[in-house]
Amino acid sequence: MKRTIKATLAITLALVMVVIMAAACGGGGPGGTGSLAPPPAVHVPVPAPVIVDPGVAEGEPELVQTRTEKLILTWAHSSPAMHYGNIGIIEPLVQAFYEATEGMVEIIVHPGRSLTSPATSADDLAIGAIDLVWMSPAWTPGLFPFGAYGELPNHFRTGLEGTQVWWDLLETNEHFAAEYSQFKIFNYYVLPASELWMVDRPVQTPEDMPGLIVRVPGSVPERIVNAAGGATFVVGMSEAYDNLDRGVVNSTVADPGAITTYNLWEVVNYGTVGLPLTAATHLMAISWDAWDKLNEFEQAAFDRLTGNGRGLAEASAIYFDDEAAHSLNEIRATGSVQLYEMTEADLVLWDIAFEPVVREYIDSLTARGLPAQEVHDALMAARNARR
16 A cells, blocks of 8 residues: 655744854955944744654554664764754654664764765765765766756756656656665755855846856856856855855855855855756665665664655755745845845846756766766656646
């Protein structure tokens, strides 16, 4: 009997107060002094924990725990311990699985690059250095060429839309699914669209891009920004604040939730709204070796708690879509960042700038002997069928 997946998202935590950073700057003429008041604090509700547990479906055989010695697994990722993904998705799942296995399987989480790094996450999982991982395919684009399709411009309206399309492909397209055969995916979601956030000046059309040095998370966003006329600096989100603050870059690609999560509202002054520049994808996976260590009772519990993958993915997408919406509303309310709302005329100009990026990326994969156009056509058909 097909399970019905339901995601329960309940607000359980209080508001988080972001610490205000005071900044000093020179003013007046040479030798003059002055001060710049810090931007108003942005208060964003902590998203509710993601909980997916439809219970045992009617007619399924009742399994019992047979393990007599505790099994300990390691879950490593590169994000900080206080990242919403860690506290809202990973920690609740780890606790729920511990309880579901009657305390016989303990997953120890190692955040913040303590056991793995962005560049080595996939390899660390494959060789058994870690048992579970939370990572972005963008960190190792050579391993997941079709996974980068989510990063192409103007493909998805929301993270949930992208996530549903992603699972449509995982379940129906053998070429797309083959990229992930080396491990078991139990969560794969698309984040809200990333836009542009600037230190010195607003951006409205591609004509405003020259002179910008934009922090980007990977090679596909790098292509997008370069095609629109900007320069790029590839570095992870955890390093965005420092690079903006020191003037290494004067702009960043980020979704609204990242602006508050990483306190970037303290160092950027301008932002775009409604420019679907790119979208990041994140996956959570368990190695087949670790999966095989679980008995039938534990595997069933894991699948139930993750909604067979799609359930947890869709709940995660809603989680981050809500976070982005809350963050954008608070940024608007406080006036901490001056926002420019894209018009339809603006978006036409951006689409013209974006078009070569999509074509060139598909062509680059075709040159490698991959069925790139076929997979992209399947993606667009799945997306359009949901609109």
